[in-house]
Amino acid sequence: QSVLTQPPSVSAAPGQKVTISCSGSSSNIGNNYVSWYQQLPGTAPKLLIYDNNKRPSGILDRFSGSKSGTSATLGITGLQTADEADYYCGTWDTRLSTVVFGGGTNLTVL
Amino acid sequence: QVPLQESGPGLVKPSQTLSLTCTVSGGSISSGGYFWSWIRQPAGKGLEWIGRIYTSGSTTYNPSLKSRVTMSVDMSKSQFSLKLSSVTAADTAVYYCAREGWLSYYFDYWGQGTLVTVSS
Numbered sequence: 442q443s444v445l446t447q448p449p450s451v452s453a454a455p456g457q458k459v460t461i462s463c464s465g466s467s468s469n470i471g472n473n474y475v476s477w478y479q480q481l482p483g484t485a486p487k488l489l490i491y492d493n494n495k496r497p498s499g500i501l502d503r504f505s506g507s508k509s510g511t512s513a514t515l516g517i518t519g520l521q522t523a524d525e526a527d528y529y530c531g532t533w534d535t536r537l538s539t540v541v542f543g544g545g546t547n548l549t550v551l
Numbered sequence: 552q553v554p555l556q557e558s559g560p561g562l563v564k565p566s567q568t569l570s571l572t573c574t575v576s577g578g579s580i581s582s583g584g585y586f587w588s589w590i591r592q593p594a595g596k597g598l599e600w601i602g603r604i605y606t607s608g609s610t611t612y613n614p615s616l617k618s619r620v621t622m623s624v625d626m627s628k629s630q631f632s633l634k635l636s637s638v639t640a641a642d643t644a645v646y647y648c649a650r651e652g653w654l655s656y657y658f659d660y661w662g663q664g665t666l667v668t669v670s671s
Binding site for chain 2 (some may be wrong): 476478
């Protein structure tokens with residue numbers, strides 16, 4: 442059972458937009474920065490979003506992040522089959538004194 | 552780019568100590584302003600943060616693993632290390648080393664990961 446809750450799977454058609462939610466509490470998302478990662482099969486996670494909504498150099502603006510209260514959302518526009526991967530959110534939990542991650546969301550581009 | 556590479560035994564016997572080293576290329580580990588972390592992922596499961604170390608040697612561990620974890624840093628070799636004692640089959644996972652942003656809790660560079668299996 443992960444501290445941060447993500448839907449196990451989402452799907453959308455090529456070219457469409459999808460959003461992935463990450464729900465937490467005041468001890469984690471509510472008071473700390475959120476980051477998002479993309480993990481392609483058999484590879485290490487890749488940072489997509491940090492500090493809630495900032496993109497590292499080289500990450501396309503098709504990827505966006507937002508936070509409201511104790512929830513965060515990753516948005517992906519112009520879906521491509523290459524976007525099929527697992528996506529994780531992460532943050533610090535002040536009460537648990539540890540970095541916590543969501544359980545991951547598997548994206549299928551139909 | 553900040554290349555990171557994990558190394559260590561791929562097979563550890565139950566009750567023994569798992570030892571891994573992460574080599575940071577280009578001397579980046581000494582530049583300061585970042586933490587250096589370990590994260591693991593059991594097959595088919597999610598990510599679990601193990602802990603972090605700063606170049607000063609200061610450490611923060613996941614409370615759920617704290618009693619079994621020791622991290623160290625060797626600036627001369629641009630390496631940081633993980634030791635996890637009293638391992639069981641539940642510790643079987645891909646172990647990643649990663650660079651962690653200062654007080655923002657994001658991981659911007661990752662090693663490729665190394666599979667450690669705990670089995671007799």
